């Protein structure tokens with residue numbers, strides 16, 4: 751999994767077109783979204799993650815919690831982003847993993863939004879620009895076979 755973490759004044763998106771034949775079903779309300787004072791987590795789920803999705807979810811949640819506490823925000827935007835890797839995992843498993851990350855963060859008391867999966871989206875972001883405002887993480891399941 752590749753994650754780009756951006757601490758922002760806000761992140762807002764608007765769904766434009768389908769990017770998959772069968773994107774996630776969404777309500778009218780989910781076609782737009784915005785969070786203020788947010789840690790945006792742009793996530794590419796990779797093929798290797800399919801070897802142990804549970805572990806990847808756990809490690810991703812830990813990394814997000816760690817940065818969120820450093821930048822002092824409880825607002826998290828989980829954003830599916832298929833542009834951080836050339837070895838993307840399957841959409842079905844990717845969506846499952848992203849939903850799990852969202853759920854686990856909510857259980858831990860974070861205010862979480864997740865951008866819809868399988869769409870092209872317009873988005874606006876206002877990076878805060880402090881030293882911890884732009885971070886990236888690579889997460890690999892522990893048992894992953896090194897090819």
Ligand SMILES: NCC(=O)N[C@H]1[C@@H](O)[C@H](n2cnc3c(N)ncnc32)O[C@@H]1CO
Pocket residue numbers: 769770793794795796830831832833838839840841844866867868869870871
């Ligand atoms: N910017 C727009 C966009 O990325 N759209 C992506 C994601 O929403 C989602 N998607 C598909 N596969 C993946 C994956 N492995 N990891 C994350 N998202 C995925 O499906 C769209 C087309 O790839």
